[in-house]
Amino acid sequence: MSAAAPLADAPPPPLIEPEYAAFYNGIEQGRLVIQHCDACCNLQHPPAPVCTHCDSLDLGTRACSGRGTLYSYTVHHYPPLLGFPTPHAIILADMDDGFRLVGALAHGRIDDLQIGAPIVVRFGRHADGQATMYFELESPA
Amino acid sequence: MNLRDKAAIVGVGATELSPNSGRSELRLCLEAIRAALDDAGLTSRDVDGFVTFAQDDNVENEVARCLRIPDLKYFGRVGMGGGAVGGVILQAAMAVATGQAKVVVCWRAMNERSKYRFSDPAVLMRTMPGAASTSMYAWQGLQTAASYAAIGMRRYMHETGASYEDFGRMAIAIHGHAATNPEARFFGKPITMEDYLASRMVSDPFRKLDCCQESDGGVAFIVTSAALARDLRNRPALIRGAVQASNAATSPLSSYYRRDISPREEVKLAAARLYTAAGLGPSDIQTAILYDHFSPCLLPALEGYGFCADGEAKEFIRDDNISLGGRLPVNTNGGQTGAGYMHGMNGVIEAVRQIRGTAANQVAGAENVLVTAVNGAPTSAALISR
Numbered sequence: 364m365s366a367a368a369p370l371a372d373a374p375p376p377p378l379i380e381p382e383y384a385a386f387y388n389g390i391e392q393g394r395l396v397i398q399h400c401d402a403c404c405n406l407q408h409p410p411a412p413v414c415t416h417c418d419s420l421d422l423g424t425r426a427c428s429g430r431g432t433l434y435s436y437t438v439h440h441y442p443p444l445l446g447f448p449t450p451h452a453i454i455l456a457d458m459d460d461g462f463r464l465v466g467a468l469a470h471g472r473i474d475d476l477q478i479g480a481p482i483v484v485r486f487g488r489h490a491d492g493q494a495t496m497y498f499e500l501e502s503p504a
Numbered sequence: 505m506n507l508r509d510k511a512a513i514v515g516v517g518a519t520e521l522s523p524n525s526g527r528s529e530l531r532l533c534l535e536a537i538r539a540a541l542d543d544a545g546l547t548s549r550d551v552d553g554f555v556t557f558a559q560d561d562n563v564e565n566e567v568a569r570c571l572r573i574p575d576l577k578y579f580g581r582v583g584m585g586g587g588a589v590g591g592v593i594l595q596a597a598m599a600v601a602t603g604q605a606k607v608v609v610c611w612r613a614m615n616e617r618s619k620y621r622f623s624d625p626a627v628l629m630r631t632m633p634g635a636a637s638t639s640m641y642a643w644q645g646l647q648t649a650a651s652y653a654a655i656g657m658r659r660y661m662h663e664t665g666a667s668y669e670d671f672g673r674m675a676i677a678i679h680g681h682a683a684t685n686p687e688a689r690f691f692g693k694p695i696t697m698e699d700y701l702a703s704r705m706v707s708d709p710f711r712k713l714d715c716c717q718e719s720d721g722g723v724a725f726i727v728t729s730a731a732l733a734r735d736l737r738n739r740p741a742l743i744r745g746a747v748q749a750s751n752a753a754t755s756p757l758s759s760y761y762r763r764d765i766s767p768r769e770e771v772k773l774a775a776a777r778l779y780t781a782a783g784l785g786p787s788d789i790q791t792a793i794l795y796d797h798f799s800p801c802l803l804p805a806l807e808g809y810g811f812c813a814d815g816e817a818k819e820f821i822r823d824d825n826i827s828l829g830g831r832l833p834v835n836t837n838g839g840q841t842g843a844g845y846m847h848g849m850n851g852v853i854e855a856v857r858q859i860r861g862t863a864a865n866q867v868a869g870a871e872n873v874l875v876t877a878v879n880g881a882p883t884s885a886a887l888i889s890r
Contacts, residue, residue, distance in 0.1 A: 374642055374643050374644075374645060374647075375629065375639070375642055375643070376643070377639045377640055377642075377643040378635055378636055378639035378640075380635075380636040382636075383636055383640070408761075409636070409637050409640060409761075415752065434659065434765075435655045435656070435658045435659035435662070435765065436655065436658055437651045437654035437655050437658055437707045437708055437709075438705070438707070438708040439645070439646075439647075439648065439650075439651045439654075439706075439707045439708075440704070440705045440706060440707065440708070441704070441705075441706050441712075442623060442624065442625070442648070444625055444645050444647050444648075445625050445626065445642065445647060446645070447645035451645045453644060453645055453646045453651060453655065455655050455659075455760050455765070462761075463760055463761050465640075465641055465644055465646055465655075465760065466644050467644045467645045478658075478659070478662045495643065495644075496644075497644070
């Protein structure tokens, strides 16, 4: 699942609160690791200290498929971003495993963005070595 | 306790809104407060309460020192950035109605153009509530308020069929009001659909002409009891209702994890309680000051506040319905996109002027004015009445 880093510069490194550690560790290893409630099996993202479905504190993680569909998006033009050239597309995806995920589009033509399009998570590194994820539009089979 | 008509706004003051004030935020704050006290016929010695934004950089002790306040009894702040506007009115009205304070000064003052700009990704990263999620979004290049909100509005377009031209109609109406308000940044500069569609993209679907005009300035207003208000020089602008609203699925401009990600769900919560508290409904409202951080967001706001059904704002805003003389003139001062951005607090000033009958673009027979905070975030709203 790894690919060349899509981006020349590096954005600010993420602030890793304890609840977010498994997610970012997963990214480092090229896996999409999402918080899982061991009581009610809810997958939740962004992470939280408690299950936001059943109140349980019994939280683990699960490696997820990285497949989903494009739910919404924007193409950002101005002002310039920290660590990303513009125009820069950001996608909100409905993931097949049942959670939503925000991520950058890379290796895709902005003009091809369409709500409902299949997308997949890829992994890579910025020039400074920082691990990251991004979305690609899945080409029709 | 219902706060209906227990408190009133009796004085309003503002500096000019400009790209570069040339003075300190504290100076702007004091100019606005002194103007509001003069307007009310009160002095700073009458003041015993403050309410401002959590984000405001003017600290209570310095403001009290400069105003020579002898006995400050209540000082509160409201969080959630532009979601605070109605919450500030609510806190002030509660302080007055419960006897904690008699004369409450509410302000917002900032050099949000010359000193820092919320549109700057580096500024967003230290000011947006929720450091861990803000950082995660920035890590993926989601780094501006416009792009946060754009994701919700792109989905709204998909679900309702609203078009760039519909957003253009909203911008043209608001800028039309700015064009005839001498205090507006866009005074004398109406825009056409051609101008709108030629305006450069900022965060699709938002163009430059959809974005609020970041400004230096200060605004203030004075809240006191309805009983005291009757003895003062201006017609009181009664606080008919004020509410805050949020829920588990609402986060600042990024309510991405709920069924309807358009900026409307929390608006419906606010509207339901506001109308119940006030004993009024949308048909009782003659004009609305809706928080236009990005003016396309006013389409779902109109739906959430019940002026039309979900998805029908694009029809509602046709035929000059939201311009002066229409069914519901919106942002008669030119809004934050046309008059200037002051975190929505300048909208309160306009609501009071409409009630007094002194607005630059006066709505005939304005008796009840809706003023709102940012939608698509923990929000708030108020109804100001004669």
